[in-house]
Every structure is written in structure tokens, then in C-alpha cells.
Amino acid sequence: MALYLVKRLLIAIPTIVAISLVIFVIVALAPGDPMAEFALNPSLTEEVRENIRRSLGLDQPLPIRYVKWVWAFFRGDMGYSFTSRSPVKELIAQRLPTTLWVVGMAYALSLLLAVPLGVWSAVRRNTWGDRLLTTLALVGYSLPPFVLGLVLIIVFSVQLGWLPFIYDSTLQVQDWPSLVAQLQQSTLPILTLVLLQAAMLMRLTRSAMLEEMPQNYVRTAHAKGLSHLRVILHHILRNALLPIVTMIALDVPSLFTGALVTEQIFRVPGIGALLIDSIFRNDTPVVLAITLMYGILVVVFNVVADLLYQVLDPRIQLG
Numbered sequence: 001m002a003l004y005l006v007k008r009l010l011i012a013i014p015t016i017v018a019i020s021l022v023i024f025v026i027v028a029l030a031p032g033d034p035m036a037e038f039a040l041n042p043s044l045t046e047e048v049r050e051n052i053r054r055s056l057g058l059d060q061p062l063p064i065r066y067v068k069w070v071w072a073f074f075r076g077d078m079g080y081s082f083t084s085r086s087p088v089k090e091l092i093a094q095r096l097p098t099t100l101w102v103v104g105m106a107y108a109l110s111l112l113l114a115v116p117l118g119v120w121s122a123v124r125r126n127t128w129g130d131r132l133l134t135t136l137a138l139v140g141y142s143l144p145p146f147v148l149g150l151v152l153i154i155v156f157s158v159q160l161g162w163l164p165f166i167y168d169s170t171l172q173v174q175d176w177p178s179l180v181a182q183l184q185q186s187t188l189p190i191l192t193l194v195l196l197q198a199a200m201l202m203r204l205t206r207s208a209m210l211e212e213m214p215q216n217y218v219r220t221a222h223a224k225g226l227s228h229l230r231v232i233l234h235h236i237l238r239n240a241l242l243p244i245v246t247m248i249a250l251d252v253p254s255l256f257t258g259a260l261v262t263e264q265i266f267r268v269p270g271i272g273a274l275l276i277d278s279i280f281r282n283d284t285p286v287v288l289a290i291t292l293m294y295g296i297l298v299v300v301f302n303v304v305a306d307l308l309y310q311v312l313d314p315r316i317q318l319g
Contacts, residue, residue, distance in 0.1 A: 004306075004307075005303070005307065008303045008306065009303070012300070015299055016296055016299055017070070019292065019295040019296075020066075020070050020073070020292050020295070021066065021070075023288060023291050023292055023295065024062075024065075024069065024070070024288060025066075027284050027287055027288055027291075028062055028065070028066075028284075069288065073289070073292065076089075078289040079285035079288075080285060081283050081286050082281075082282070082283045082285065083281050088285050088286050088289045091274060091286060092271060092274070092290070095269060095270050095271045095273070096270075096271060098167075098169070098268060098269055098270045099263075099268075099270035099271045099272065101186065102190055102262075102268055102270060103254060103270070105186070105190050106189075106190045106192075106193035106194045107197065107252075107254075109190070109194045109198075110193070110194050110197035110198040110201055113194070113198045113202075114197070114198040114199075114200075114201035114202040114205060115201065115202075115244070117133055118201065118202040118203070118204070118205025118206040118209065119205060119209055120133075121134060121206045122206045122209030122210050122213065123232060125206075133202065134203070136199070137198075137199040137200075137202045137203050139199075140195045140196060140198070140199030141196070141199040141200055141203060143196075144261075145192060145193075145259070145261040145265070148192050148195060148196065149188070149189075149261070149262060149265040149266065150265070152188050152191060152192060153165040153188065153265075153266075156187075156188060157188070163184050163187050163188055164184060164185045164188075165188055165266060166185075166266065167185050167189065167266050167267050167268045167269065168181075168185055169269040171185070188266060189259075189263070189266040192262050192265075192266075193259055197251065200247070201244070201247065201248075204243060204244055204247055205240065205244055208240035208241075208242075208243050209236060211240070212239050213236055215239075217235065218231060218235060218236060221235050248305075249301040249302065249308075250298065250305075252297070252301050253294050253297035253298050259272050260273075260275065260276060263276075264276055271290060274290070275290045275291070278290070
């Protein structure tokens with residue numbers, strides 16, 4: 001496994017470099033000028049604008065700008081925001097706790113709900129309970145997040161008035177009432193993400209379980225006298241986890257980069273909302289940093305998923 005890990009890391013490095021190049025070229029060639037906000041200021045002369053452009057390195061050729069940016073990024077320097085003039089690392093650090101709270105809680109709840117329900121649905125296939133769960137999962141999977149979020153706002157905020165639909169970023173948890181307020185304002189965005197993620201994961205779990213249940217090793221385990229529950233949990237589920245682990249690993253980067261649509265709907269000040277705002281403002285250092293972080297996390301967790309395959313199924317030979 002150690003040799004395989006070294007090989008994957010050697011492959012991951014040029015992959016990350018290629019991702020960074022693609023991201024940089026797309027952002028650099030995208031319409032919009034980072035200096036657009038200065039153009040609206042009549043007090044700035046053309047000479048001053050050119051000096052600002054030169055100080056930001058925007059006057060240099062694309063290859064030079066790319067090399068400087070990627071070298072600085074991997075040294076821990078993500079640059080400065082064009083709009084707020086703050087270090088990009090500080091902007092991300094300010095938004096990360098909110099994203100980890102909302103998206104992380106939704107992710108944990110999705111796993112706790114989806115996997116057991118998927119297993120139960122597969123074991124009880126073609127019963128009324130299975131049909132009900134698969135129908136609900138299909139509805140949850142089919143609804144776009146902006147539609148589901150708006151429906152939840154209309155029902156729980158507008159009609160019932162139970163929960164706020166605007167996230168208060170200034171709220172600080174210091175006592176019991178503030179904790180309750182934090183939970184209330186987090187409920188709708190978390191619920192939106194849970195319904196979407198749990199629906200996808202439950203359908204995948206059910207499908208993976210149904211593929212494994214007719215296999216010969218299941219009949220052999222029953223013939224040996226193992227209990228039905230032990231066969232399901234220790235044999236079928238373990239083999240069915242392989243595609244589930246892939247999906248879980250690919251979803252983990254969203255814990256750090258946020259849920260773009262959901263954060264916009266509920267005004268959650270997370271990294272996803274920061275990325276959208278930066279795109280609208282042509283704040284390229286922030287856009288580049290967040291998108292490259294996401295690409296790196298996807299590559300890393302792909303490697304983690306491959307390593308977990310052999311832990312779950314020793315028959316898999318990594319090489």
C-alpha cells in the first residue's frame with residue numbers, strides 16, 4: 001500500500017498542476033475586468049489606474065502571472081483581494097467556520113440517515129416502506145436546491161413563522177438563548193442540504209445492497225448458519241460500501257468550499273457565498289484560491305477513497 005500511495009502522490013502532483021493551469025486560464029480569459037470598479041471612480045486618472053494595474057501584476061503576460069500565482073499559492077500566499085484589499089487567506093478563514101458548521105452538520109446528518117435507510121429499504125424491497133422511501137428519495141433527488149430551499153422558506157418561515165430564513169452572521173453563541181437562535185437559523189439551510197444529500201446517498205446505498213444480495217457468498221454465509229443481521233452488516237454492507245465510499249469521498253471537499261446555491265438562498269456567509277460574490281466582482285485572487293482548493297481536495301480524497309477500498313475489501317490489489 002505504501003508503494004501505491006507514493007505512485008498516486010506522484011500522479012496527483014501533475015494533476016493538481018494541470019488543474020491549476022486550467023483554472024487560471026479560464027478565470028483569466030473570462031469576461032470582466034478586475035479594474036472595472038476603479039473605472040467608475042472619476043477621481044482616478046488613467047495614469048493612476050495603470051499604476052494600480054501594474055502593482056497588481058495585471059500588466060504582465062499570462063504565463064508569468066500564472067507561474068507567480070501558482071508558486072505563491074503553494075508557498076501559502078494566496079494573494080490579496082482586489083475589492084476588500086484583505087489577504088485571501090483571512091477571508092477564507094473568516095468564512096470557513098460557518099461553512100463547516102452548516103455544510104458539515106448537513107453532511108453528518110445525511111450519512112446517519114441515508115445509509116441505514118438505504119440498507120433497510122434494500123432488505124425490505126418491494127414493501128410499502130421501500131416504495132415510500134424510494135419515492136421520497138426520488139422527489140428529494142429531483143428537486144433543485146433553490147426550489148427546495150424556497151419551498152422550505154414559504155412553509156416554515158412565511159406560512160408557519162417558525163424559523164428565520166435569513167442567516168444572521170453577527171450572532172455569537174454565548175448562552176442558551178443564543179444557542180437556540182443559532183440552531184433555529186441553521187435549520188433551514190441544513191435541512192435543504194440533508195434532503196438533497198440523503199436522497200442521493202440512500203438511492204446509491206439501496207442500489208449497491210441489491211447488487212450484492214444475490215451473490216454466492218451471501219448464500220454461503222446463510223448456509224454456515226450466520227444470522228441474517230450479521231450477514232447484512234458484516235458481509236453485504238461491507239462489499240456494498242465501495243461505491244458509497246467513492247461518493248462520500250467526492251462530497252467531502254464541499255465541506256470546505258460550501259454549498260453555493262444554498263448559501264445564496266439563505267444568505268449564509270460561507271465560502272460558497274464568498275465565491276459567488278467574488279465572481280460577480282471579478283475578484284480573481286479569491287476565485288482562483290477557492291476553486292484551486294476545491295480541485296486539490298477532490299484529488300486528495302480520490303486517493304483516500306482508493307486506499308479505503310483495500311481496507312473494505314482485501315481482495316482489491318492496489319498497484
